[in-house]
Amino acid sequence: MVNSDSLFFIYGWIRKSSGSSTALFLTGDAQNMLCMKLAESLGVKIKSPWVVWFKASCFPALASLMLTPFIIYKICPPETKHTIDAPILAKNKLEQMGPVKQNEWIMMGTMLVTVTLWISGGSLSISTVAVAMMGLSILLILGVLSWDDCLSEKTAWDILAWFALLLGMATQLTVLGVVPLLSKSVASFLKSLSVGWHVQLLILQSIYFFIHYFFAGQATHIGALYPAFLSMHLTAKVPGTLSALLLAFNTDLFGALTHYSSGQAAIYYGAGYIKLQDVFKFGVLMAVINLTVWGLIGALWWKILGLY
Amino acid sequence: MVNSDSLFFIYGWIRKSSGSSTALFLTGDAQNMLCMKLAESLGVKIKSPWVVWFKASCFPALASLMLTPFIIYKICPPETKHTIDAPILAKNKLEQMGPVKQNEWIMMGTMLVTVTLWISGGSLSISTVAVAMMGLSILLILGVLSWDDCLSEKTAWDILAWFALLLGMATQLTVLGVVPLLSKSVASFLKSLSVGWHVQLLILQSIYFFIHYFFAGQATHIGALYPAFLSMHLTAKVPGTLSALLLAFNTDLFGALTHYSSGQAAIYYGAGYIKLQDVFKFGVLMAVINLTVWGLIGALWWKILGLY
Numbered sequence: 129m130v131n132s133d134s135l136f137f138i139y140g141w142i143r144k145s146s147g148s149s150t151a152l153f154l155t156g157d158a159q160n161m162l163c164m165k166l167a168e169s170l171g172v173k174i175k176s177p178w179v180v181w182f183k184a185s186c187f188p189a190l191a192s193l194m195l196t197p198f199i200i201y202k203i204c205p206p207e208t209k210h211t212i213d214a215p216i217l218a219k220n221k222l223e224q225m226g227p228v229k230q231n232e233w234i235m236m237g238t239m240l241v242t243v244t245l246w247i248s249g250g251s252l253s254i255s256t257v258a259v260a261m262m263g264l265s266i267l268l269i270l271g272v273l274s275w276d277d278c279l280s281e282k283t284a285w286d287i288l289a290w291f292a293l294l295l296g297m298a299t300q301l302t303v304l305g306v307v308p309l310l311s312k313s314v315a316s317f318l319k320s321l322s323v324g325w326h327v328q329l330l331i332l333q334s335i336y337f338f339i340h341y342f343f344a345g346q347a348t349h350i351g352a353l354y355p356a357f358l359s360m361h362l363t364a365k366v367p368g369t370l371s372a373l374l375l376a377f378n379t380d381l382f383g384a385l386t387h388y389s390s391g392q393a394a395i396y397y398g399a400g401y402i403k404l405q406d407v408f409k410f411g412v413l414m415a416v417i418n419l420t421v422w423g424l425i426g427a428l429w430w431k432i433l434g435l436y
Numbered sequence: 437m438v439n440s441d442s443l444f445f446i447y448g449w450i451r452k453s454s455g456s457s458t459a460l461f462l463t464g465d466a467q468n469m470l471c472m473k474l475a476e477s478l479g480v481k482i483k484s485p486w487v488v489w490f491k492a493s494c495f496p497a498l499a500s501l502m503l504t505p506f507i508i509y510k511i512c513p514p515e516t517k518h519t520i521d522a523p524i525l526a527k528n529k530l531e532q533m534g535p536v537k538q539n540e541w542i543m544m545g546t547m548l549v550t551v552t553l554w555i556s557g558g559s560l561s562i563s564t565v566a567v568a569m570m571g572l573s574i575l576l577i578l579g580v581l582s583w584d585d586c587l588s589e590k591t592a593w594d595i596l597a598w599f600a601l602l603l604g605m606a607t608q609l610t611v612l613g614v615v616p617l618l619s620k621s622v623a624s625f626l627k628s629l630s631v632g633w634h635v636q637l638l639i640l641q642s643i644y645f646f647i648h649y650f651f652a653g654q655a656t657h658i659g660a661l662y663p664a665f666l667s668m669h670l671t672a673k674v675p676g677t678l679s680a681l682l683l684a685f686n687t688d689l690f691g692a693l694t695h696y697s698s699g700q701a702a703i704y705y706g707a708g709y710i711k712l713q714d715v716f717k718f719g720v721l722m723a724v725i726n727l728t729v730w731g732l733i734g735a736l737w738w739k740i741l742g743l744y
Binding site: 275276278279280282285286289 | 583584586587588590593594597
């Protein structure tokens with residue numbers, strides 16, 4: 129039995145950090161875009177990435193999202209099961225906030241336009257970056273955001289600097305031959321096993337997933353291993369788009385493995401409601417469940433989509 | 437007669453904003469680097485830009501820096517001419533601050549290394565950007581700065597975004613033929629005057645300077661006009677390096693023309709010690725004095741340096 133606060137934090141940690149919601153949309157996290165960018169530099173160019181991503185992710189991600197609260201509810205049953213006050217509390221809060229404000233309408237409209245263009249941009253030849261810039265421009269021009277708000281958005285500048293450096297170093301590792309060398313030696317080992325690419329894919333994805341026990345944060349993992357693993361997939365003759373997407377999904381999913389496996393996991397753990405042994409126990413449990421769900425439903429769905 | 441506070445602000449405004457100190461070093465302001473970058477995109481590539489810049493600027497800038505306080509003292513004589521308390525006040529303040537701290541020593545050492553490498557970088561084939569990154573890395577590694585300090589440095593991110601956009605747009609204006617068209621028509625007009633390039637240079641520089649009455653801020657002026665004017669100089673057969681440097685010096689010097697002519701001018705005026713009519717009166721007076729000093733001493737000095 130746990131109290132409802134703990135349940136909330138465990139649930140939040142698993143749901144947010146195991147990232148089935150992050151993996152649902154290309155725009156669910158900046159790191160998804162980083163993965164696609166790295167894939168591009170290795171020659172795996174995906175047209176209309178937003179649509180291709182969503183098509184591939186929707187079924188396994190939604191299944192995983194629906195299963196997670198149910199499983200957590202079973203393995204950590206909460207003390208309070210009936211919350212009669214909650215709807216009243218929510219109603220009061222909503223009344224306090226008042227009707228939707230003009231800026232909020234503009235924000236919603238802009239998001240709608242932006243997401244629509246991200247979805248249809250591929251066929252209209254509008255790049256995702258141009259769409260994002262347009263959305264930002266609308267918010268700046270209509271005064272929903274000021275440029276000073278943008279300058280104060282430290283996380284965004286952090287990502288900008290961090291990703292630019294990571295991308296540059298990862299590209300150099302490929303150019304200077306470190307990634308090709310590494311992937312060739314692993315590939316030759318996998319070849320010596322005389323198994324088809326399906327099994328090789330399974331082995332590579334599992335290694336890529338569980339090696340995350342040795343990484344703090346997802347971006348470092350991507351920078352260090354995404355290009356090398358993608359390169360190994362390609363050498364093993366796994367279809368390019370499938371490889372690039374699966375590694376990216378994988379990256380989103382291993383965010384709840386430990387309390388240091390992602391920025392959000394650290395914050396949930398830091399709140400103090402989850403015991404360390406629970407983090408590791410539930411982390412590996414949910415990892416296996418997630419991988420099973422994504423593996424089974426995904427395998428079927430990606431076959432239907434013609435990704436392999 | 438003005439009180440000493442006013443004198444301080446008038447002096448500050450003229451000295452800081454008319455930018456002889458900014459024009460003294462390539463690294464005196466980010467906009468200097470922007471000018472050199474734009475010149476490069478038009479084919480005027482300067483090797484060891486820091487040294488070339490400093491050699492060209494040192495004499496006129498130092499002359500101007502020495503003359504300015506003297507002139508301001510004459511045209512706005514202060515009420516209090518004897519400040520016996522000042523040295524005692526300074527001594528007390530210094531005692532309060534205590535000895536130089538470790539971080540401050542590291543900072544000085546880093547600046548020394550960085551500036552040395554900026555000066556000698558040309559012959560060692562180390563780019564100015566690499567040197568700047570190295571300096572920043574030292575400060576980050578030794579803990580003088582934290583990355584969070586960098587993220588909080590809003591001005592730097594502002595310049596990054598602002599200059600990237602400006603540079604991109606200015607380059608596109610050149611690529612799409614707007615700048616060449618404009619400079620060709622002005623050049624053909626100048627040619628019809630049948631004067632040598634010296635006179636054409638004088639006309640172009642004067643227009644570039646006084647047109648700043650219509651601009652708020654220096655970066656906008658650079659973005660809109662630097663490439664076009666440099667292109668006109670080149671069409672008029674003015675030597676490339678001389679043209680690029682003079683336009684950049686010019687940009688630094690017109691910062692005190694009005695209270696909206698540069699970011700620093702706006703701040704000095706905003707403090708409320710300088711009357712608006714004084715801003716315009718002293719602005720144009722110092723402009724003429726600065727241009728005369730730079731014109732006369734410069735012309736002689738740049739001939740000796742072999743810039744023309």
